[in-house]
Amino acid sequence: MTNPAEPNAGFMAKRLRLAGTLIIAGLVVEGASLGWNHPLSFVAFIGVGGLLMAVGILIYLVALVTPARDRRDHA
């Protein structure tokens, strides 16, 4: 999936996959909680779904602002 024209593509691809997976996992938890009208569903929404999504978004944003030189080091 890496693009030879983009030396940092491997780093970004890994981070995008990780972030996307966490975000989708969070969305699945949030979706499940929306179908359950119970105080625990709100806790699951915020505490599990929200946390997974927040970590995923954070990984994505950090990857975006990571300087190209550091990306090569990590890749």
Added chain:
Amino acid sequence: MPTVAVFAVLVITVLIAGLVIARPAITVAREGKALAFLGLFIFPVVTAFLGVDNHVERSKETSFCLSCHVMGPYGKSLYVDDPAYVPASHFQNHRVPPNQACYTCHTDYTLYTGSIKAKIRGLHHIYAQYIGTVHQPIQLYHPFNNRECLHCHLGARNFEQGTTHSAIMDDIKSNQLSCVTSGCHDMIHNVSHLDQVKMWSPKP
């Protein structure tokens, strides 16, 4: 926002995020970068806000309040067949929306409105219900505020022009004289006596 609409936004978010996972190389192009930003940042944040709003709205439902075991008797008290029971008569005669019966009279309660402290109390209730100990009998944090009655009754003709209320209106409005503990409307949930009263069965 309706749950269906929240689900629709959620599904769109999953599709975009799934596309980015399956084809991360698309983010090399400008359009791909924009799509990834939408799917991994904008849409998840929007979904989270819509979801919280949906959860808060649903937490106003009577069934939500009664989903905790400790609230069972209070739900049962809404079916007492005695007009002197203030919550029961309001619930049965639709003076409050039946599907938001608890919330209508307890609008300042925990997750609904109010301060961060009130939200933390709501989380404490969940902790007490599932891990800790529920103190019996449960009690309100503050004496019942006349404001909860007045937000419907204030301005109503039969309330404003009734001789009983008009004589003490200033004390009612200033909360000096409680509607529910003054001896006027003091038959509230009264859950300790539910086994001694006749219950109303709504026709299906």
